[in-house]
Amino acid sequence: MGEPYEFTGKTWDDLRKAVENKGGVLRIYMVDLKELQKAGRLGVNVRQDISRRLAGLGLGHVPDELPPWQENEVLLYQLGTPAADVLEALRGDDLANAEEALLSLNTKRDAEKIAAITAIINGD
Numbered sequence: 001m002g003e004p005y006e007f008t009g010k011t012w013d014d015l016r017k018a019v020e021n022k023g024g025v026l027r028i029y030m031v032d033l034k035e036l037q038k039a040g041r042l043g044v045n046v047r048q049d050i051s052r053r054l055a056g057l058g059l060g061h062v063p064d065e066l067p068p069w070q071e072n073e074v075l076l077y078q079l080g081t082p083a084a085d086v087l088e089a090l091r092g093d094d095l096a097n098a099e100e101a102l103l104s105l106n107t108k109r110d111a112e113k114i115a116a117i118t119a120i121i122n123g124d
Contacts, residue, residue: 031070049080
């Protein structure tokens, strides 16, 4: 998959559009989120604010807790998509939901989608 996306946008809306344009999944560096937030440091409160801001844009992120270092990567994904459904199901304790999400992928026999989701989960 290579390096994270080189985000050159200036606004949160630019970020939302970039995620949409990349198929609903986008890997970037934390520094990009820090700059959008106009923060000096990625302290706990700043990271929580970023997470809330992303949710307000209809975006989720992996890992669940945003990392504290600007060099770290974060995976953004559009909520309400099949990828989001699988990620959310696998994060929770509801194994029936996780099973249903995974079975729906298997029954479609769409190897490309399964490979993409596996790469997301494995951080590739």
